Amino acid sequence: xxxxxxxxxxxxxxxxxxxxxxxxxxxxxxxxxxxxxxxxxxxxxxxxxxxxxxxxxxxxxxxxxxxxxxxxxxxxxxxxxxxxxxxxxxxxxxxxxxxxxxxxxxxxxxxxxxxxxxxxxxxxxxxxxxxxxxxxxxxxxxxxxxxxxxxxxxxxxxxxxxxxxxxxxxxxxxxxxxxxxxxxxxxxxxxxxxxxxxxxxxxxxxxxxxxxxxxxxxxxxxxxxxxxxxxxxxxxxxxxxxxxxxxxxxxxxxxxx
Numbered sequence: 636x637x638x639x640x641x642x643x644x645x646x647x648x649x650x651x652x653x654x655x656x657x658x659x660x661x662x663x664x665x666x667x668x669x670x671x672x673x674x675x676x677x678x679x680x681x682x683x684x685x686x687x688x689x690x691x692x693x694x695x696x697x698x699x700x701x702x703x704x705x706x707x708x709x710x711x712x713x714x715x716x717x718x719x720x721x722x723x724x725x726x727x728x729x730x731x732x733x734x735x736x737x738x739x740x741x742x743x744x745x746x747x748x749x750x751x752x753x754x755x756x757x758x759x760x761x762x763x764x765x766x767x768x769x770x771x772x773x774x775x776x777x778x779x780x781x782x783x784x785x786x787x788x789x790x791x792x793x794x795x796x797x798x799x800x801x802x803x804x805x806x807x808x809x810x811x812x813x814x815x816x817x818x819x820x821x822x823x824x825x826x827x828x829x830x831x832x833x834x835x836x837x838x839x840x841x842x843x844x845x846x847x848x849x850x851x852x853x854x855x856x857x858x859x860x861x862x863x864x865x866x867x868x869x870x871x872x873x874x875x876x877x878x879x880x881x882x883x884x885x886x887x888x889x890x891x892x
Contacts, residue, residue, distance in 0.1 A: 662793065662795070670755075671758055672685075672792060672841070675703070677697050678698040682778070683705070686759060688746075689745055690745060692741070692742075692744075693743075694853065694870065696854075697840045703726075706718050721750065737815075738820075743884070763848050763850065766872060772798060773846075774845075775797055775798075776795065777794065796832070797823035800822040800823060802818070822866035822869070828863045831861030832861050833866075836860070855867070
């Protein structure tokens with residue numbers, strides 16, 4: 636059964652489309668460096684972070700269907716060998732998620748069975764103990780398997796450094812669009828205004844890391860795709876979201892969902 640599941644996932648990796656973003660610019664991640672990263676095979680591809688043995692945190696607009704899978708411990712998408720592959724039991728979106736307004740874009744995915752943590756390629760990304768205040772100009776990083784400058788899926792996991800943009804400035808940049816930047820969001824752009832760097836199609840749901848801490852989730856990388864004129868948009872891990880995550884994981888959903 637495991638062999639058949641592996642073959643199915645390999646075929647999906649070659650034919651599946653995109654719903655979220657990929658990394659523009661940046662560099663290939665050292666193998667087994669970001670051991671908490673999850674490659675999600677949904678209605679397209681998304682990223683996510685393993686936050687407990689059975690739960691992945693991602694974006695709400697990453698649509699789950701009955702055949703959805705999560706791949707943990709992978710570095711090269713073309714070499715599924717030591718990776719752990721799980722069916723996604725259910726997706727639980729934040730109660731106030733609004734897909735039209737693109738707000739509260741956060742979702743928990745429950746795996747069909749617990750992941751096996753190890754020192755080699757599968758570990759957890761700890762949630763922050765409290766909401767972090769990240770000031771403008773702070774350098775952070777984001778990773779994913781998606782499109783590169785050549786408009787191709789990246790075979791290897793890639794990461795890129797981005798610079799936090801003040802929310803007021805971000806609101807101004809999106810003032811003539813249908814995207815409203817709220818206090819529960821944060822924005823980041825390329826370090827150099829003359830170069831492209833940031834998430835794009837396929838990186839949705841991936842974690843934003845600032846000073847080693849998990850602070851945000853890629854929400855609207857397609858707004859950016861490395862374009863300095865429109866910063867990438869992230870769901871900020873606020874106290875409200877952190878409380879919801881912990882309460883959801885603590886509940887027993889076996890009889891209620």
